[in-house]
Amino acid sequence: MALRLRRLDVRHPLTMRLTAPGHRTQNGTRLRSADRLLPGAPRPILSPPHYTPGCRTDPTQGIDKETAAASFNDWWNALPSNTVTIFSDGSESYDDAGKHVGYGYAIYQGQALVATGKGALKGLQKALTLPSNADTQRWLCIDSTSVIWCKRANASDTSQWAFLESHRLIDRHAVNIRWSPGHQGITGNEAADSLADAGAKSDIVDPGPTAQPTISGIGSIARSLAHNVTSGWWRKNEPTLSGGYRKMATRLRFEGAYGTQNSLGQLCIDYLRCDPGTATSRLTINVSSMKTQRLTVHAVKLRPRSTLFSVRSRLGGSTRGR
Structure with missing residues (x-):
């Protein structure tokens, strides 16, 4: 809530x-x-849909990272000297003080590095200030497919302000976007990644909206709070539960009670909740992990309740019906 x-x-x-x-x-x-x-975060605003060429195309085009990285390097090495490529990346680090986030960018003209800095949106803004002519092409090279989806199509709620500003600049200056697989030895990616790591470890805080919490960040806090509440309830009440409930908790590894990520309990609950049938059924789910397990769930589905109504006649009596 x-x-x-x-x-x-x-x-x-x-x-x-x-x-x-x-x-x-x-x-x-x-x-x-x-x-x-939860802590506060910039609220999203209602904005019209944003569609650009390729907004419905998978950025990976169904190619594995190794093959895509080799294709990207061949393409990048053949770029003319007046083509600008902007690489950006983010990084997270944790210590006793908490979570630290950093962003970095590296800008190239041809294959020559011309500018570096901290900040994802600032990389695009900086590239637009470089000398250019009518033939200059600009490419945003991003290793995150989720970011590419948001830049080509609709902005996400988290960091919406940054995506909306990116939309404005991309549309005005005809900036292209290409997927550059991360951690595959791509020169620009590695440079941006190093700058992002340095930004996460630095004590310098970028002023403005960048320093504010994000929807994604407070979502992590919300999940942690829910996990703690659920875990506390199970630890407190498990000794008083019947053997059947304790066995169910052990077998289904209820999410929140034992801190498992691959929970079966919530999976079954969501599946049954979405099934509108009325007959008793037997549901079998195959789960593949280190070894294949089989979970059988008996789902009793109740008939919808009949609607009772009362009709008053002109003679003053009433009739109940269904």
Whole structure:
């Protein structure tokens, strides 16, 4: 609930109700209490759909990373000297102080490095200031397919401001986008990756929206809070549960209780919740991990409740029916 409230756009009716009025008695509503569970983040705004050539095409084109990297290097080495390529990357690091995030970019004209710095959007902004002519082509070379999807099509809620600004610059200056597989020895990728690592370890904080929490970041916090609450409940109540419940928890490895990532319990619940049938069925799910396991779930599906209604006649009586 708290994460959904953070994803509301600035003009949503509920957004206005999250701001507490001057009356102290109205600060403790359930809506505001849920909203205070997570840190603040820039709210998304409603924006029109954004479609560009290739926005529905898989950036990888179904090619494995090794083959794609070899093809990319051949293409990049053959570029003329007036073609500008912008490589950008991000990095995360953890220590006792918490999580640190850094971004870096490297700009090339032909195969010559001309500019480096920290910041993903700033790489594109810097490249547009370089000397150019009418024949100059600009390419954004990105190793993240999810970022490519958001730059070619609609912006995601997290860091939406950066994607919207990228859309404006890409459309105005006819910037092309190409997938450059990460960790495959591509020169520009390695340079941007090193700068991103240095940015994550640096104490310098980029001012502005970059320094603010993101929807993705507070989503991680929300999942951690939910995991802690669920784990605490199971640890507290497991001794009082029946043997069947304890056996079920052990067999299904309930997500949150034992901290497993490949949970079967939630998978089965979601599957049964989406199945609208009315008959009792037997569901078998094959799970492949280090070894193949077979999980059988008996799902009892109830008939929909009949709607009762009452009809009053002109004579003053009433008749109940279905």
